[in-house]
Amino acid sequence: MNLDLNEEQSLIRATAREFAAAELEPVAAAFDRGEQQELFLENLGKLAELGFMGLNVKGEYGGSEAGVIAFSVALTEIARACSSTAVTVSVNNMVCEVIQAVGSEEQRRSYIPRICSGEYLAGAFALTETGAGSDPAALTTVAVKDGDDWILNGSKIFITSAPYAGVFVVWAVTDRTAPKGKGISCFLVEAGTPGCLVGRAEEKLGQHASATNEVLFQDCRVPGSALMGRLNDGFRVAVGELAGGRIGIGSLGLGIGLAAIEAAGRYALERKQFGRSISDFQAIQWKIADAATELEAARLLLMNAAFRKEQGRSFAKEASMAKLFATEAANRACYEALQIFGGYGYTTDFPAERYSRDVRLTTIYEGTSEIQRLIIAREVLRSYA
Amino acid sequence: MYFQLTEEQKLIRETVRSFAENEVAPSAAERDENECFDRELMFDKVAELGLAGIVFPEEYGGAGADYISYAIAVEELSRVCASTGVTLSAHLSLGANPVWLFGTEAQKQEFLKPMAEGSKLGAFALTETGAGSDAGGTRTFAEREGDEWVVTGSKIFTTNGGDAETYIVFARTDKDAQKHHGISAFIIDKDTPGFTFGKKEKKMGIRSSPTRELVFENCRIPADRLLGKAGEGFKVAMKTLDGGRIGIAAQALGIAQGAYEAALNYARERKQFEQPIAGFQAVQFLLADMALRIEASRLLVYQSAWRASAGLSYGKESAMAKLSASETAMWVTTKAVQVHGGYGYTRDFPVERMMRDAKITEIYEGTSEVQRLVIGTAITRG
Ligand SMILES: Cc1cc2nc3c(=O)[nH]c(=O)nc-3n(C[C@H](O)[C@H](O)[C@H](O)COP(=O)(O)OP(=O)(O)OC[C@H]3O[C@@H](n4cnc5c(N)ncnc54)[C@H](O)[C@@H]3O)c2cc1C
Ligand SMILES: Cc1cc2nc3c(=O)[nH]c(=O)nc-3n(C[C@H](O)[C@H](O)[C@H](O)COP(=O)(O)OP(=O)(O)OC[C@H]3O[C@@H](n4cnc5c(N)ncnc54)[C@H](O)[C@@H]3O)c2cc1C
Numbered sequence: 001m002n003l004d005l006n007e008e009q010s011l012i013r014a015t016a017r018e019f020a021a022a023e024l025e026p027v028a029a030a031f032d033r034g035e036q037q038e039l040f041l042e043n044l045g046k047l048a049e050l051g052f053m054g055l056n057v058k059g060e061y062g063g064s065e066a067g068v069i070a071f072s073v074a075l076t077e078i079a080r081a082c083s084s085t086a087v088t089v090s091v092n093n094m095v096c097e098v099i100q101a102v103g104s105e106e107q108r109r110s111y112i113p114r115i116c117s118g119e120y121l122a123g124a125f126a127l128t129e130t131g132a133g134s135d136p137a138a139l140t141t142v143a144v145k146d147g148d149d150w151i152l153n154g155s156k157i158f159i160t161s162a163p164y165a166g167v168f169v170v171w172a173v174t175d176r177t178a179p180k181g182k183g184i185s186c187f188l189v190e191a192g193t194p195g196c197l198v199g200r201a202e203e204k205l206g207q208h209a210s211a212t213n214e215v216l217f218q219d220c221r222v223p224g225s226a227l228m229g230r231l232n233d234g235f236r237v238a239v240g241e242l243a244g245g246r247i248g249i250g251s252l253g254l255g256i257g258l259a260a261i262e263a264a265g266r267y268a269l270e271r272k273q274f275g276r277s278i279s280d281f282q283a284i285q286w287k288i289a290d291a292a293t294e295l296e297a298a299r300l301l302l303m304n305a306a307f308r309k310e311q312g313r314s315f316a317k318e319a320s321m322a323k324l325f326a327t328e329a330a331n332r333a334c335y336e337a338l339q340i341f342g343g344y345g346y347t348t349d350f351p352a353e354r355y356s357r358d359v360r361l362t363t364i365y366e367g368t369s370e371i372q373r374l375i376i377a378r379e380v381l382r383s384y385a
Numbered sequence: 386m387y388f389q390l391t392e393e394q395k396l397i398r399e400t401v402r403s404f405a406e407n408e409v410a411p412s413a414a415e416r417d418e419n420e421c422f423d424r425e426l427m428f429d430k431v432a433e434l435g436l437a438g439i440v441f442p443e444e445y446g447g448a449g450a451d452y453i454s455y456a457i458a459v460e461e462l463s464r465v466c467a468s469t470g471v472t473l474s475a476h477l478s479l480g481a482n483p484v485w486l487f488g489t490e491a492q493k494q495e496f497l498k499p500m501a502e503g504s505k506l507g508a509f510a511l512t513e514t515g516a517g518s519d520a521g522g523t524r525t526f527a528e529r530e531g532d533e534w535v536v537t538g539s540k541i542f543t544t545n546g547g548d549a550e551t552y553i554v555f556a557r558t559d560k561d562a563q564k565h566h567g568i569s570a571f572i573i574d575k576d577t578p579g580f581t582f583g584k585k586e587k588k589m590g591i592r593s594s595p596t597r598e599l600v601f602e603n604c605r606i607p608a609d610r611l612l613g614k615a616g617e618g619f620k621v622a623m624k625t626l627d628g629g630r631i632g633i634a635a636q637a638l639g640i641a642q643g644a645y646e647a648a649l650n651y652a653r654e655r656k657q658f659e660q661p662i663a664g665f666q667a668v669q670f671l672l673a674d675m676a677l678r679i680e681a682s683r684l685l686v687y688q689s690a691w692r693a694s695a696g697l698s699y700g701k702e703s704a705m706a707k708l709s710a711s712e713t714a715m716w717v718t719t720k721a722v723q724v725h726g727g728y729g730y731t732r733d734f735p736v737e738r739m740m741r742d743a744k745i746t747e748i749y750e751g752t753s754e755v756q757r758l759v760i761g762t763a764i765t766r767g
Contacts, residue, residue, distance in 0.1 A: 131656070203732035203733075204731055205740070274518070283754040342752055343542050343748055346588055346744060347587060347589075348587040353588075353589035356589070357589070360719070363723065364723065364729070370665070
């Protein structure tokens with residue numbers, strides 16, 4: 001057992017930390033207020049140049065080939081400063097990875113390098129629909145064969161990065177007669193394809209700088225070469241990729257939690273009430289101790305899941321455990337941090353309220369906490385059967 | 386033990402609920418978005434229902450009802466809009482009640498009556514930058530000059546600040562006294578020369594309730610505006626906050642109730658995996674825990690309200706009620722967002738607002754840590 005990062009991983013973490021501190025942290029509050037959208041996008045370009053958009057992607061496709069652990073630590077560092085940036089990076093990596101995993105050689109060569117280089121500021125993962133959230137197999141967007149082409153109809157909701165994505169990975173029903181989940185396929189739809197429209201933007205509790213939109217397909221015609229992976233095998237692909245994405249969201253949650261507890265700890269050392277620093281009160285010390293402990297356990301669960309994925313071993317259960325634990329621990333850490341700030345924590349003069357709003361999403365997207373528990377229980381029970 | 390509301394209390398619940406649902410709820414999201422305090426709706430109309438001074442005797446402009454009725458009123462308003470709930474709570478418990486408790490007859494006629502009738506809005510200014518949980522850190526000073534007091538200093542985080550007409554302000558009148566000694570309470574009118582308003586806070590939640598800084602620069606007030614005895618201000622503040630906690634506990638209870646109902650309705654309608662999500666144990670257990678925690682908190686709140694009306698001590702009980710109800714509100718609203726899934730994170734549903742609103746109930750009128758201190762001291766003193 002060696003729990004240290006290797007040299008490359010340490011370097012990536014240091015680079016991410018430096019970038020986050022210099023470029024993201026100073027503007028994260030402005031991003032949250034909906035300001036400086038251009039700078040937000042510019043930063044995505046810079047992160048691509050630094051190699052953060054394809055961390056676990058092969059060099060021949062423009063990736064950094066740094067592995068899953070590096071991906072996890074990089075995301076944590078970015079999320080410490082700006083979770084909207086971090087989620088964009090996480091989804092971009094997930095899109096690159098799914099194309100690398102199931103795309104044809106031609107699809108890999110035409111899309112992955114564009115995302116890795118920043119030519120496309122983002123890729124989008126378009127699975128969720130109004131009637132298909134936790135239950136994605138219930139999706140109803142359809143793709144119908146027309147000669148060599150496919151014609152897509154339907155709509156997707158809650159799609160991260162939709163307005164600035166260069167390509168959408170879209171799941172649609174290709175066999176309506178197949179049993180649930182067995183007739184779904186995956187397509188690559190380029191932004192700007194006629195009939196592919198970015199719809200309404202969601203107004204959200206947090207992660208304001210990351211766009212979340214509806215995506216509509218109205219007689220959207222794509223060539224036969226847009227089909228990715230085997231016909232009717234799309235649901236299995238989605239489930240597999242989400243497991244990897246969970247390492248990303250868990251790492252992101254960890255970053256927000258660490259940022260919150262650090263800010264609160266510094267504040268507690270400075271803030272005086274009753275003639276002492278509030279850090280002298282056990283009530284405050286306990287919060288910091290609990291948060292630090294839970295976040296450290298979360299980090300280890302994430303490292304374990306990332307390590308297993310990197311080794312090519314099964315990691316779905318471990319990724320669900322890590323996501324569940326890290327995001328719930330991060331939620332607790334953020335609320336306790338806000339509490340340590342007292343009334344000031346409730347104002348926008350300090351970042352605690354933003355962290356609390358941002359972190360709330362992490363137990364919802366890429367599988368709610370309830371769904372993680374279902375997956376974990378299923379895997380654990382299976383091992384006893 | 387008799388756990389039933391009286392006919393009068395039930396009637397108050399019905400009346401306030403119908404007002405809250407028909408008039409307050411429709412604009413709650415928009416007022417939150419625009420950080421807008423709509424005085425006519427959030428106070429004048431509330432006063433028309435007789436709520437502005439509901440617990441005070443009729444001769445002082447009140448409705449002569451008990452504290453349970455008051456708690457019900459704040460609860461019902463907060464169930465749809467926590468900002469409207471706190472406007473009433475800060476006005477009645479913090480603005481009007483200290484005058485009722487400590488005011489002279491003349492002060493009651495001049496200040497309590499218009500507040501209780503609802504022609505004037507009240508506010509309470511204790512907190513300063515260096516004096517939050519520790520009111521003993523007060524650095525606003527009042528010096529006696531002839532028949533006047535001259536007030537200098539500033540207060541932060543004053544609810545209803547800028548919009549209220551009547552302010553209960555705490556200042557140090559004895560420069561040499563330490564900590565909580567030598568502080569006095571004053572009643573100050575909005576348009577007094579030397580009294581201005583500073584920054585309006587930008588907040589996570591209760592965004593349609595204004596929170597402002599108050600600034601006093603050589604602000605001269607007549608000697609008869611001293612509330613209670615000179616040097617007794619800390620006692621005035623603590624007694625006032627004992628009662629205020631009932632209001633905030635009721636506010637938290639209302640927020641929790643609103644979020645619980647929203648989650649319950651959503652869970653029954655939302656289908657995933659071919660069935661309403663309310664059919665999944667994971668969701669049912671959340672709803673069950675919500676209902677349980679809310680009911681336990683409600684009993685604590687009504688118990689402390691009952692004790693207040695019965696003339697029994699209620700400092701410990703109101704601290705317990707506030708602690709339990711506010712932590713319940715935070716937990717319930719957070720889980721209500723969870724039951725709504727991704728939709729809960731958007732502004733199309735009210736639960737994200739409720740979650741932002743709930744957080745303040747663990748902070749103001751004594752943080753959760755301070756409530757634990759109050760309870761812990763009371764029970765270990767024996
Ligand atoms: C800001 C944001 C960004 C997003 N980005 C993307 C994206 O880029 N691409 C994408 O495809 N999707 C995205 N999503 C969608 C997200 O993954 C879904 O919101 C999430 O999977 C939950 O689905 P739902 O919202 O429909 O909730 P529902 O599935 O309706 O869930 C409601 C509640 O029921 C519970 N529940 C459901 N089924 C069960 C069960 N069987 N047992 C127990 N409990 C259950 C859930 O846990 C939850 O508490 C995003 C969402 C948001 C809010
Ligand atoms: C929206 C809003 C409205 C408000 N309205 C009013 C109002 O109308 N009138 C008014 O006077 N004030 C008002 N306040 C102020 C509010 O009551 C204070 O913010 C609160 O009492 C906490 O004080 P503080 O913010 O200075 O936090 P601090 O006292 O600095 O507390 C910081 C942290 O230290 C902890 N702590 C402090 N002392 C101890 C201790 N001895 N043991 C253990 N932990 C401790 C606290 O619990 C907290 O977690 C309002 C505040 C807000 C945000």
